[in-house]
Amino acid sequence: MRPAQKGAQLLHAARSAVDALDRQILAPRGESRRSVTPGLSTYVGSRWLSPRLMGFSEAHPAIRLRPQPMIGRFDPERDRVDVAIRRGRGERRDMPVTPLFACPAWPAASPALAGRIGGLGRERSLGNAILLDDRDGSTAWQEWLERVGLPQHASGARLTIPDPDLRVQTVIDGQGVAINGRPVQPGLDDGRLRRLSPAALGDYGRHPAIPPRAAGNPDVAIPGR
Template sequence: MKNLNRVHLNALHAAEVIGRTGTLKAAAQELGVTPGAVSQHLIKLEKQLGHQLFERQAAGLRPTPFGAALLPELHEGFSQLEHALTMARGRGDGILTLSVAPNFAAKWLVPRLARFSRLHPGVSVRVEATSTLVDLDASDIDLAIRVGDGEYTDVRTEFLAPQEVFPVCAPSLAEALKVPADLKTAWILRDVNSVIPWQFWLDQFDMREEELPQGYAFTDGALCLEAAIAGQGVMLAWRFLAEDAIAAGQLVAPFEGCTATGLSYWLLSSKRRRPGLPVRAFSEWLKNEIAGSFAPPSASAG
């Protein structure tokens, strides 16, 4: 690390921020200094390195070929420093921070967390319930669970399970649902924000969603599920949302089988961080928990 003694760390940090923000003004705002101070850091750094990092343009600063090669390395280095400082403040060794969609967290993960804690009492889990994409390199998020096609860039991905959908309803409604065509006389619940519409499931039976009655509509899958549990209609659900309600006898799947959407659940983590014990322990537990509970829903009509 002798080379670090030849340059100022603040100057390297300034260059990294300029590379991300594109202007001296934006970099100064992030660093809490004046644009002139940032400019002086950059001038000194370029002199020490013997290379120009940026070309001055009217719209801002554009990396030179040398700068374009150096900046990703600086970003990775400062991300690692940030992670190290996070751990030093007591947020790393025994704490695992997980980013997961709210419905997955509430309806499947949270009811099972006690099992993980019994196996790993020294690990505390902090759940951030959000579907927003996160920067796994720069944030304190250790793991993220997302639904997608698996085409994620610059992150480590592990397959968890396919996403599959199937109708569910209260047991009292299932008596009238012998075949899919019976849905034409049922009260249909809709999650208007779902990326998987009823039509996706109906295609295999040559049915159109327009043939189904209009029931209550919700902007949240968990609310739609509660309406189904209350006997207010039939919902097109997915396994992690409805599994526990089915196991408890609150819901049934009136028709055999389920339909794969082509999407899957993925466990995401940073490629640039070495997985610590909490990450390895939770990843293994999660995959085992999913494998142990992933059985096809059986028809329960009549």
């Protein structure tokens, strides 16, 4: 085992021990931190979590939520969250992951760019457009092209923008095309975005991932979070 891996394991063990000790010290005194730190993107936080905060507080007044913005890949030791709400299919082998809600993914563009794509055809247009990814190594575009029967060479230049707010704004500004989903519905409703195809990656969604250090927090498992 490499020293860095051993150090990460020791750090995780130390943090878990400290958390458990805190709970044992506070419990006899009738005290509890009763806090949950969800990690999620700012885009999902403002469009999905924010409208639900009051309802959660009314249902669970003893629990204090401390949302933490997350961009890029989820590192359970670095990010120090109790539950991370991530986009994709929930592929993780190192911690429990359960579906939160379905969020089929499909490409969207600005109305002007969507009009050009409609006029020239998807294969020709996507070959000239900048395709936006949410992370390095994302396969969403390749999967969608296969879904609609377009060759991989139909994809144009690629640009990775991990920040979802910036990525969506880049699409609205007509600078690229991105694979999106349910959180961008307001942009479709007000005409700033246009869906390019009814074809979607139907198995995409939002998935909470609970890191080992938070497995002992009973508030993380409350139904309806």
